[in-house]
Amino acid sequence: MAMIEISNLSKNFVLHNQGGTVIPVMRDAALSVAPGECVGLIGASGAGKSTLMRMVYGNYLADRGVIRVGDVDVAQAAPREVLALRRATLGYVSQFLRVVPRVPTLDVVAEPLLALGVTREDALGRARDLLGRLNIPERLWPLSPTTFSGGEQQRVNIARGFAHGYPALLLDEPTASLDAANREVVLTLIEEAKARGAAILGIFHDEAARDRVCTRVVDVTRFTPGLAA
Amino acid sequence: MTPLLQVKGLTKRYGARIGCADVSFDLYPGEVMGIVGESGSGKSTLLNCLAGHLEADSGAVMFDTRAEGLRDVRAMSEPERRMLARTDWAFVHQNPRDGLRMGVSAGGNVGERLMAVGARHYGDIRAQAQDWLGRVEIAADRIDDRPTAFSGGMQQRLQIARNLVTGPRLVFMDEPTGGLDVSVQARLLDLLRGLVREMGLSAVIVTHDLAVVRLLAHRLMVMKSGHVVEAGLTDQVLDDPQHGYTQLLVSSVLQA
Numbered sequence: 001m002a003m004i005e006i007s008n009l010s011k012n013f014v015l016h017n018q019g020g021t022v023i024p025v026m027r028d029a030a031l032s033v034a035p036g037e038c039v040g041l042i043g044a045s046g047a048g049k050s051t052l053m054r055m056v057y058g059n060y061l062a063d064r065g066v067i068r069v070g071d072v073d074v075a076q077a078a079p080r081e082v083l084a085l086r087r088a089t090l091g092y093v094s095q096f097l098r099v100v101p102r103v104p105t106l107d108v109v110a111e112p113l114l115a116l117g118v119t120r121e122d123a124l125g126r127a128r129d130l131l132g133r134l135n136i137p138e139r140l141w142p143l144s145p146t147t148f149s150g151g152e153q154q155r156v157n158i159a160r161g162f163a164h165g166y167p168a169l170l171l172d173e174p175t176a177s178l179d180a181a182n183r184e185v186v187l188t189l190i191e192e193a194k195a196r197g198a199a200i201l202g203i204f205h206d207e208a209a210r211d212r213v214c215t216r217v218v219d220v221t222r223f224t225p226g227l228a229a
Numbered sequence: 230m231t232p233l234l235q236v237k238g239l240t241k242r243y244g245a246r247i248g249c250a251d252v253s254f255d256l257y258p259g260e261v262m263g264i265v266g267e268s269g270s271g272k273s274t275l276l277n278c279l280a281g282h283l284e285a286d287s288g289a290v291m292f293d294t295r296a297e298g299l300r301d302v303r304a305m306s307e308p309e310r311r312m313l314a315r316t317d318w319a320f321v322h323q324n325p326r327d328g329l330r331m332g333v334s335a336g337g338n339v340g341e342r343l344m345a346v347g348a349r350h351y352g353d354i355r356a357q358a359q360d361w362l363g364r365v366e367i368a369a370d371r372i373d374d375r376p377t378a379f380s381g382g383m384q385q386r387l388q389i390a391r392n393l394v395t396g397p398r399l400v401f402m403d404e405p406t407g408g409l410d411v412s413v414q415a416r417l418l419d420l421l422r423g424l425v426r427e428m429g430l431s432a433v434i435v436t437h438d439l440a441v442v443r444l445l446a447h448r449l450m451v452m453k454s455g456h457v458v459e460a461g462l463t464d465q466v467l468d469d470p471q472h473g474y475t476q477l478l479v480s481s482v483l484q485a
Binding site for chain 1: 257260411412415416418419422426443444447448461462464465468469471472473476477480
């Protein structure tokens with residue numbers, strides 16, 4: 001059975017302070033991701049790849065349709081059901097790192113594990129392992145990532161997203177702004193996640209990366225209102 | 230799971246004006262609920278009605294008490310409510326001076342709440358006070374100083390220690406980071422997040438700072454003119470606001 005299953009998914013943005021303008025952004029989207037599979041979302045910029053991903057995470061509301069992740073319909077779930085889903089089942093590596101300032105990098109990466117009740121020792125061990133693999137120099141671990149370079153922040157974000165072995169994972173441009181060596185580490189992490197049975201939905205502008213890790217691709221242009229043939 | 234707090238149709242009027250109207254929500258253990266809105270939107274009225282500082286006109290505030298399960302706090306006797314306020318509940322005021330005893334030492338401020346719930350052994354009380362001062366990063370050698378000798382950020386951290394020392398299950402906070410330097414604010418946010426995670430604390434936090442709720446609150450309610458106009462997951466309400474007022478609020482934030 002698919003881990004992520006989307007059907008009849010539609011969404012409009014309504015701008016109440018700009019004359020109630022209605023912007024249709026998604027029409028009857030449908031896709032599924034099985035465990036161990038990595039599905040790549042493709043389509044021109046503005047076609048709705050990130051919107052679709054954000055809807056799966058519950059960050060954007062759906063107007064209509066079903067977004068089943070495991071046994072939860074994100075489109076219908078109460079906030080605390082979505083929170084529980086995000087804690088244990090559904091991970092998301094966004095393009096931006098959002099953290100409490102002044103918290104050490106090591107704690108930022110360990111936090112998802114601590115939230116799950118993993119012991120501090122084990123959580124920090126896993127965080128060290130990932131930060132090491134992603135080539136974040138050890139002298140930076142006790143520092144807050146807010147002052148790091150873009151590429152370093154992106155790698156901290158990835159370490160945080162891979163700290164817990166989520167059964168379902170959303171990746172928004174995980175290899176953007178990375179050098180060849182770190183790109184290779186991230187692709188290996190994705191391959192490992194697939195091998196342990198994670199269902200992955202990703203956006204990769206890096207075509208070679210996409211060809212390497214994606215089992216198949218879905219063109220979201222099919223779901224873009226006014227664009228579909 | 231039983232909600233820790235169940236609020237139903239809570240309404241408070243000031244004469245003909247509405248303080249807050251028909252507010253309902255459930256809060257579960259370990260959840261942090263943020264309440265945002267401009268000044269005069271009713272968020273502080275709501276918080277004070279929840280905490281029993283203001284008498285609501287109608288509605289129910291059901292709390293999952295340790296002894297008897299869900300009970301309507303508004304129907305409790307005054308001694309019962311005071312006991313609750315000393316044990317399972319805590320209230321962090323925006324101005325630490327409202328929540329601290331300014332003429333009593335830092336250690337005394339923390340110890341006093343322990344004594345209110347029956348602690349009598351001086352050595353134990355002082356040790357616990359010391360432990361909590363450490364947790365909120367107040368140096369051990371300041372234990373005998375009065376809060377008047379502390380900075381605003383230290384006073385706020387002392388107020389939090391005083392409130393949390395008895396291991397409450399529910400904390401009400403009114404603009405807890407308001408009026409603090411951003412660097413102090415960040416330290417406080419980290420402290421609060423850690424306490425929520427480690428103690429399984431639930432909290433209702435009133436603030437007008439959207440960046441603070443994004444980092445601290447799991448769920449968010451947006452108030453306008455006494456009414457809750459929108460509620461949901463914090464990041465969803467901030468990133469995909471549905472109500473015109475929320476859209477205005479979110480789009481009005483200056484980017485640093």
